[in-house]
Amino acid sequence: MRLPKSLIDGYWRFRRERHAPEKGRYRQLAELGQSPTAMVIACCDARVDVSAIFDAGPGDLFIMRNVANLVPPFEPEGKFHGTSAAVEYAALVLKVPNIIVLGHSHCGGVAAYREKLKGNVDETSFIARWLTLLDGLEVNERDIAAYDKETAFELAGVRQSLANLRTFDALKEREAEGLLTLHGLHFDIASGTVIELDERDHFAPVPEEAKA
Ligand SMILES: [Zn+2]
Numbered sequence: 001m002r003l004p005k006s007l008i009d010g011y012w013r014f015r016r017e018r019h020a021p022e023k024g025r026y027r028q029l030a031e032l033g034q035s036p037t038a039m040v041i042a043c044c045d046a047r048v049d050v051s052a053i054f055d056a057g058p059g060d061l062f063i064m065r066n067v068a069n070l071v072p073p074f075e076p077e078g079k080f081h082g083t084s085a086a087v088e089y090a091a092l093v094l095k096v097p098n099i100i101v102l103g104h105s106h107c108g109g110v111a112a113y114r115e116k117l118k119g120n121v122d123e124t125s126f127i128a129r130w131l132t133l134l135d136g137l138e139v140n141e142r143d144i145a146a147y148d149k150e151t152a153f154e155l156a157g158v159r160q161s162l163a164n165l166r167t168f169d170a171l172k173e174r175e176a177e178g179l180l181t182l183h184g185l186h187f188d189i190a191s192g193t194v195i196e197l198d199e200r201d202h203f204a205p206v207p208e209e210a211k212a
Helices: 005-019 023-032 082-093 108-117 126-134 141-146 149-165 169-176
Strands: 038-043 061-066 098-104 181-187 194-197 203-205
Touching: 038 082, 061 082, 082 098, 082 169, 098 149, 108 126, 108 149, 126 149, 141 149, 149 181, 149 194, 169 181
Parallel strands: 038 061, 038 098, 098 181
Antiparallel strands: 181 194, 194 203
C-alpha cells in the first residue's frame, strides 16, 4: 500500500519547500476560495505539466485533463460528462475570464485517432468512443505546411474543442459580453515552445510580452 518512494519524497519536499513558505497563500485560498485566472483543458499526458508551463502557483489555474484535451459538444441528455461539468463550473460558478484548450506534440490520443481511421483500434474501447469527438476533423492545409501532418491534426483537435465550447450557450453569452476569452494553444514537448491561435486563425508563437 506504500506509495512509490519518489512520490513520498516529492510530497515531503512539497511540504517543506513549497507549502511551508506559502502557508499564508494556502490559508487564504482555503478561506476565501479559488478565483483562477484561467481554466485549462489539457491532455492527461504526463509530459504536459500545465502549472510548470505557465509557471503558475496554487489557485491560479483550474485544470481539466482528459485524453487528447477534448471538449464534447453541449449534450444535456448525455450521461457522465466530466469535462462538460468542469467547463460549466468554471464558467458559471467561478466565472473564469479565460478558457484555454492546450494541445501538445506527440499526443498519443490524437495518434490513436489516426490509427482508428486506419481501422487499427478496438472500436468498443472507452478510448475509441471518446476519440469519436475528433470525427469530422478538418485538418488545415496551412498548418500542415507550417508544421507537419501530426501537429496539424493536433491543432485541428484544438480548433474542434474551441468550436465545441461555443456550443455551450452560457459560454457563448459570456464571450459575446466580453467576459470570457477562449484560447487555443499547443505545447511542443521537446522545445518547450507554445503556439497560440491568433485573430487570423493562424497558430503562432506566444509573444514575449502580453498583448495590450
Ligand atoms: Zn495528448
